[in-house]
Amino acid sequence: MLPRYENKLSEIRSMISELLLQIIRTSEETLHAFENGDTALYESARNHLKNLQSDANRIDNEIIKTFALFGPEADELRLLVAYLKMTNELDRIGDGMRKYARRLQEHCAGECDLSVLTGAMIQLHKTTLNALQYIYECLESRELCDAEELYRKVMVEESKNDDLFSIMEKELLTLIITSGELSVEYVKVLGTLRKLERSGDRAVNIAALLLYAQKGGELHIYN
Numbered sequence: 001m002l003p004r005y006e007n008k009l010s011e012i013r014s015m016i017s018e019l020l021l022q023i024i025r026t027s028e029e030t031l032h033a034f035e036n037g038d039t040a041l042y043e044s045a046r047n048h049l050k051n052l053q054s055d056a057n058r059i060d061n062e063i064i065k066t067f068a069l070f071g072p073e074a075d076e077l078r079l080l081v082a083y084l085k086m087t088n089e090l091d092r093i094g095d096g097m098r099k100y101a102r103r104l105q106e107h108c109a110g111e112c113d114l115s116v117l118t119g120a121m122i123q124l125h126k127t128t129l130n131a132l133q134y135i136y137e138c139l140e141s142r143e144l145c146d147a148e149e150l151y152r153k154v155m156v157e158e159s160k161n162d163d164l165f166s167i168m169e170k171e172l173l174t175l176i177i178t179s180g181e182l183s184v185e186y187v188k189v190l191g192t193l194r195k196l197e198r199s200g201d202r203a204v205n206i207a208a209l210l211l212y213a214q215k216g217g218e219l220h221i222y223n
Contacts, residue, residue: 008069009079009080012066013139016059016090016139017139019052019059022094023090023094023132026097026101027045027129028045028129029041029044030042031125031129033104033105043105046102049094049097049098052094056088056091056094059083060084063080063084075216078213082209082210086206086209086210089205090206093199096202097195097196103192111182112182117168117171117189120168123160124161124193127160127164128196128199131157131158131203132203135150145214147214150207150211151211155204155207157203165193165194165197172189172193173190176190
């Protein structure tokens with residue numbers, strides 16, 4: 001392909017990487033806020049993603065323009081398709097992370113006792129954060145990134161994520177049954193944690209897209 005096309009691909013990859021970095025910063029600050037009881041940091045965390053939708057749309061527009069201008073084929077086409085699908089996954093992860101930060105702040109200020117869940121919640125958050133950081137490192141050094149190794153690493157974190165969520169789900173179901181008037185609030189906590197759990201699934205989707213872009217084959221994506 002022409003150098004101009006390669007430059008456009010590099011530009012798109014940098015835009016995707018920057019969007020992912022903003023999601024990671026939101027995730028890191030939300031985790032720090034929860035661990036340290038710093039309520040002011042929740043709002044700061046959400047502010048990293050205040051332009052999430054417009055940023056994602058801008059990336060999509062650049063990808064579509066690249067399709068139209070260069071008519072890529074074979075490997076180049078596969079890479080652009082992966083980038084286009086990746087933007088959607090990042091948009092959904094970012095939206096979920098922003099909502100998670102807002103709802104977690106509300107839960108911490110409410111009457112629910114989250115102390116029994118604190119350790120598992122922190123570990124759940126860290127598994128998602130680890131997976132996103134692996135993907136970011138891969139995007140930043142695409143030429144050196146082994147997509148198969150990345151996929152394995154992200155799958156390990158997602159497996160931990162699933163196990164931790166299952167443990168907390170059982171604990172929360174017990175609290176929902178036994179907590180009387182607070183049962184509704186614990187149902188909301190479960191919904192909030194599910195958003196974090198789904199981010200792990202979407203991280204796997206992104207790793208699968210990078211593997212597809214690098215190796216080809218069939219593409220399997222979580223709904």
